[in-house]
Each structure stands twice: as C-alpha cells, then as structure tokens.
Amino acid sequence: MKPLSIAFACAITSVAFLGLAACGGEEEKPKGPAPGTLKARANIDAAFKGKTSPFAGDAAKLAAAAEAGKKLFEDPIKCVNCHGPMGKGDGLGGKTYDPLPADLTDPTFHDAVGDDYIFWRITVGGVPAGSAMTAFPQYTDEEKWQLVAYVRTLKGK
Ligand code: HEC
Secondary structure (H helix, E strand, O other), X not given: OHHHHHHHHHXXXXXXXXXXXXXXXXXXXXXXXXXXXXXXXXXXXXXXOOOOOOOOOOHHHHHHHHHHHHHHHOOOOOHHHHHOOOOOOOOHHHOOOOOOOOOOOOHHHHHHOOHHHHHHXXXXXXXXXXXXXXXXXXXXHHHHHHHHHHHHHOOOO
C-alpha cells in the first residue's frame, strides 16, 4: 500500500499549499537540459570524441586551469551572461531562451558527459541541441580545456 499512501500524502500537501512543490512540479518552464540537449550528449562529433584534457590527472595543473577558466567564464558577455554567476543556468541574458541555459552544477550532467563533450559544446555552441548557446571557436584549445576544468568544479554547487 506504500505507493498509494505516497500519492495520498502528495495530494494532501498539494491542496494544503495550493501548489505542487511537494510533488516535484514546482518549475513552470523547462529548466536545464531539454530533450534536445540529451540528444546532443549522445551525438558528440567524431572529431571530438575521446579528446582528453592536457591537465587530466594532475591536481595542481587542474586547479590552475580551473582558476584561469573561471576568469574566462566570468567575462560578462560570455558564459556567465547565460549560465549565471554560479553556473546554475540563471544568467540575466538567458532568461527568455527555450531551452533555458543548462544548470552546469547539476551532478546528473557531470555524470552523463565526458570532458570531450564539454570541450565540443564550447566549440560549437547550441547547434547540436538547437539552442541559443553561442559558439566559441575563438578560444584556443588551452582556453577551452581551462573552461572545462572550471565547469567540472561546479558539480553539485
Ligand atoms: C547565449 C547564451 C549562452 C552562452 C553565452 C553560453 N551558453 Fe552554454 N548553454 C546555453 C543553453 C541555452 C544551453 C542548453 C541547451 C544546450 O544544450 O545547448 C547551454 C548548454 C551548455 C552545455 C551543455 C549542457 C548539457 O546539459 O549537455 C555546456 C557544457 C555549456 N552550455 C557550457 C557553456 C560555457 C562553458 C560557456 C562559455 C564559454 C557557455 N556555455 C556560454 C546558453 C549559453
């Protein structure tokens, strides 16, 4: 009888708060990865698949790279504008996009993708996902790996 009682508790809470927050329906707009995004994750370009960070496996280098990547991320007209100061997908410039900018702190995202995917997405932007994300072909490989290192520090924040 457990499922029933959970459903019952949910219904009661919904009525009590005149909302669905307790039942996981608090978001009005789709937030973070949309179906198109997940498709992008599965379709990483062959030219990028398997690329590895030159900093991988070296904690000191990774930390220095993440520090440099943070500065790039926080350039006001770049990542931060859409993904927000903490990477949560709540940047002022991205509020009207559909899909919304991804929440880069989401552990599900981090567990689902490799560094090669993040590197690729920075290079090509929103094309694979049909989103408004800007492409950043102007960054050197080193700068892109610095951004990847920084994005990885956002997991669970
Ligand atoms: C113009 C707004 C915009 C800018 C600028 C932007 N993004 Fe995005 N980004 C998005 C949107 C919208 C999505 C969600 C849809 C998608 O996957 O394209 C996204 C998705 C992503 C994803 C894929 C997440 C996933 O769940 O698969 C990564 C990684 C990412 N952005 C990193 C960055 C980084 C790093 C920068 C800066 C170099 C940046 N973005 C700049 C809008 C932006």
